Each structure stands twice: as structure tokens, then as C-alpha cells.
Amino acid sequence: MTEITLVQAVNQALAEAMRADPDVLVLGEDVGVNGGVFRATEGLFKEFGADRVVDTPLSETGIVGAAIGMALYGLKPVAEIQFVDFIYPAFDQIVSELAKFRYRSGGQYPCPVVLRSPYGGGIKGGLYHSQSPEAYFAHTSGLKVVVPSNPADAKGLLTTAIFDPDPVIFLEPKRIYRSVTGEVPAGEHRVPLGVAATVRPGTDVSVFAYGAMIPTVLEAAASLEGEGVRTEVIDLRSLVPLDEEAILASVRKTGRAVIVHEAPRFVGFGAEIAAILAEKALYSLKAPVKRITGFDTPFPYALENLYLPSPARVAGAIRDTAKEG
């Protein structure tokens, strides 16, 4: 097996799904001739042609609405939103239509659309090329929300998402598109949705994170080894459906929880994890749950490195939590 980047793994998943099933097609802005602004669809236009790799006009409403129509008719469209920051013109199509079609039709009209989109900060993208909007989608019943943190998961989760019968918002951590490489199983590789991964076992503090925060958290955890803090790191991988059992099992073991995400803290995804712990594991907790997140401001340009949770801030929270109780 050779090591590939996360964005190459996305590309591989798309190419293999398209080879395996003629109903799979890709659409979006600059995805065809140009191969995507991040090159996620590189080579697909050449292999599959303009019928299956569709360069669309500049309209996210159009992209998502058309993908819904295709899915109603039986195709498996994978739409790219160039940056997730530009998904909002399509919010109505996603929230009112994509998420509710199956339900409102009594199950007659499933909508197996995948919306792939780069998310997150750390690339000097400022307000509109950096956001982490997972909470909006996780809050919308009927949407699955998936966030890979490494090449193998990117391929496995995307493949599963494409063949899943429900709509999936697939958020790709663009900061680590190329900085993280890893081995990826050749051929069809599926990772089930709703199963978290323990990426570092430990006994003192549980850290829950996903996407581009995983390398940050692992760096923080490693930096605390010398101090004798044994940190367990859980990569949630899929936010909806959520692996509650993995979260609860880890906290029943460690008694301490830190949650890390880039998105703002207030009503962020971490609030749901904290609520689950309060509801189902309160008596296992030896310390208050801590959240290290983006601040409750829009995403700044010049100061993005201070806005984003850094290994130092994460380590600080783990250390403080480990001391309590």
C-alpha cells in the first residue's frame, strides 16, 4: 500500500464509486475541466466525461436542487460545494427539501444525495473560506453529517456515504487535505457511519474531536505524556449518526472529558456531547466537562491561529481537567 493524501483519498473514493455504479455522478462549480479548486475531482472528467462530471453554473441552489431531482429519479449524485462557506444560498434546498423529502412523502421519495465540501480554518481564508457549520446540519433532522480526519477514513466514509440511502453532508478538513498522508486500503473500502474510532487509548482524560482537530489533539496529548497524563482521543468521524456508546464508554473509564472543535462554542456540536454526558454519565464524571473551540465570533483572517484551538490551548484544558477530582 502506498501513502496518499486526504484529498487523493476523496478522489479515489469518487473514481471507484463511479466505476462501480453508473448511477453515481459528480456535479459542482469547476469540478470538471478544472478538476476542482482543491483537485478533489482531478481526472474524473477525462475518465467519465461531461455527462457524469458536470460543471454547473454558479448557483449552489441550482447544484443542490438539481442533485435532489436526480436522486428522486434514481441517480446517486455527489455534489461539491466549492467551500462550505458558500453553501448558504442552498440552505433552503438542504433544510426544507433534502432533509425532509423522505419524511414528508411517507418514505416514497428517498434522497440519497451526498454534499461534499471543504470546511474549516488554517489556510488564511478569513471569514468566508474557514467556517465550520456542522452544527446547522446536525441540528436538521434527516441529514447525516460526516467528517473524516485521515485518508483511509476519507475514502471509507465517503464510499459509504455515496451508497447510503439518505442524504449526507460530507465535510472535508481542507487544512489537512495535503498535510496528512496515510495508507488507504486498495479497492472498495467502506467505513460504517456512526462508529467512532479510538485514535489514542488512555485512562485519565477523554478528548472528543473530529476532522482537522484530530492532529491538533494528538499533538496536545503527546505533549502531556511526560507529565504522566494518559489521554484517550476519540475521533467521532460521524456526528449524525453519533456513536454515543463510544463516548459513554470512554468517560465511564476516564471520568473526565474535553471536547474540541473549530466551530464557535455556543450551541456548537460540543454542547450536544456535554449534554449526553450530563444525561447519561454524570455519576462517572470526576471533573467538569471542558470545551476548547473557536470563539463566539466570526472567523478572523489575521488572527486565525489564535482563533483556532491550538495544541497549547488543548493541552492546557487536558492538564486542568486531569488535575481535578
Place this chain on the structure above:
Amino acid sequence: MSEAAAGRRTAPVAAGPGLPPEDLPKIYRTMLLARLMDERCLSLQRQGRIGFYVPLQGQEAAQVACAWALEPTDWVFPAYRELGIALVRGIPLTTLFDQFIGNAGDILKGRQMPNHYGSRDHRFVTASSPVGTQIIHAVGAAMAAQRHRDPIVTITFFGDGTTSSNDFHSGLNFAGVFHTPTIFFCQNNQWAISMPREHQTRSETLAVKGTAYGVPGVVVDGMDAHAVYRAVREARSRALSGGGPTLIEAQVYRLGPHSTSDDPKRYRTDAEMAEWRARDPVERLKGELVRSGQLTEADDEKLKEELRTEIGAALKQAESTAAVDPLTIFDDVFAVRTPRLDAEREELRPYSAPGSGGHP
């Protein structure tokens, strides 16, 4: 292209005077400043001195002549490629460099990517990245100006690709219904990143899209400063005399990449580039000035030197300005910081000093 050359219109407008001849040297100077500023910024980005840049090469005449036709009291709602407009409005070079760097002198406080500047003093509204959102704002501002009976117009800038956005259509519809004094200035630079104009829409022109909304549409050769000035002047006086909005399609060409993240070799040919290079708007106006005896090659070299020095001085000043204060992250979310934001500010403080480990 032939349509532009013929000055083809989808609605008749009276022929007006071209650019005032005595202004031509100043207009040329501003176009050249935009070109040289652009070249400098592209190289600053390559050197890592600014993070990103969106060039305007090929669109200088359309922008400078358009802005020349406006009054300082008019409101501008730009996209991200409007350097020529910004320069005519009088936004200083240092203000631009401060924004590109995002330093303590930046009036946006380091919040936005380069090119997304704005200056209230210049009635140049701060730009956003999502395309098209500004179009309907220009219409709303015009509705407000109508209420106040202010003799101004609002003008909004956007590209060919942006005519596919929802807000373009909402904007034209509102402007038509409320008969607002708004100019929709579309710079059709033939490409929306890798998407060519002819794949963006089946319409024969972009200007024709105004027709169904009851908004007159005009096509002009955007490489011709005179034609652009005339069209904007006409649209402006019609708007002020209660004649409502106009959609202007200036046909130009994006000579450079979409942005410093883009590689146009992936989707367009050298032959196409060369064809448009031959129509370079800066060269075109220079030729006119040389032919009329208002400029010599020697003058032009001297002017370039002068402008490069001006750019260099502004850059030097911006690069010696301090970094933006980390704790300003929490300002301007609301008029007054909430207790929650105050608490987060204290949480960040220990990590905010240089070398404190807060920087990943």
C-alpha cells in the same frame, strides 16, 4: 465580441459625450496605477508578504472609466476585484496595503482576506466573498435614498458568473418593481474561474437578462474607456431623473488568473489569451494619448517610475505598521461585548502574547 464592438444594446439610450478630454491623462494615470499595483501585489503574494490576491488586469478601463462617471456621494457595492473603482474613489494605497496585510492600521482590523476591503468614508461598502450578495444591498440602499429624496445613485459590481446567483435575480426584480436609482455593473470578463461565459448561461448577452425584469440592459466594450463612461453617465442621469435602474454589461477579459490560487492553463488556451492581450485597455488608452500628443514614451516611463515609487512608499509604511492586537478578535461582534465574549477574551489572553504557544 462583435456585439461589443458594434456597441450593441438591448435598450436604446441617447448618445452622450465621452470622457472629458482634459481628464484623460488622469484617467490613464489611474489605470496605470491599478496595473502596477496589481503586478506588485501578485509578486508580494508569491513572496509570502501578503496571503492572497485577486488581480484585475484587463478590467482597468471598465473600472476606472465607470468610477469616473460617478459622484463622491454615490454608494458603491463592490465585489472583490474592484481595485480600479477603489483608486478612483480615493482610497489611499496605504489603506489598501494595510488591509492586504491585516495589520493594526487596517480599518477592517485584520478581519478579512485581501481584496475584501471597504471604506465608509469613500462610500465603498465592505465586500463579502459569497458572490452576488451585494447586488440586492445596492437596491435596498437605493430604496432608502429614494425615501430621503437624496440625489444619488447606488452602483453594484459583479461578474458574468454571478448572474447565475439568486441575489442577482432578486436584485433586478426589486429594482424593477421599486424603480430604484441603481446601476448594475456587470464585468463580463468571460470566465467564472474555469467556467466560460457561454456555459454559464444560454442568453445571448448578460444585459438581456434585465429585460424580463423591466430593467434596460446595455452592452458596452469594456476595453474602451469612453464607451464605458458614456454608458454609466447615461444610466446615472436616467436614474436621477426618475428613470429607474440600468443593467450594464461591460465586455472585458480577465488577463490574469482568477486569484493567486488559480492556474488558468488548466482551462483556457494561450491563443485566447493572446487575442485579448492585443486589446489591452491600458495600452489602448496610452495609444490614444500618444497619438494626440498628450504623452510620449519618455513621459510614460517617467510616470511608471513615479507610480512605482508611490506604491513602494505605501507598502513600506504598511509593512512597518504593528500587527493587529490579538484581543480585538472579540470586538465588533456586537456594538458592546457580551459577558460571554469578555470571558472568552480572558481565556485567550494567556495564549495571545507572541511565543506563548498559542500559535500552532
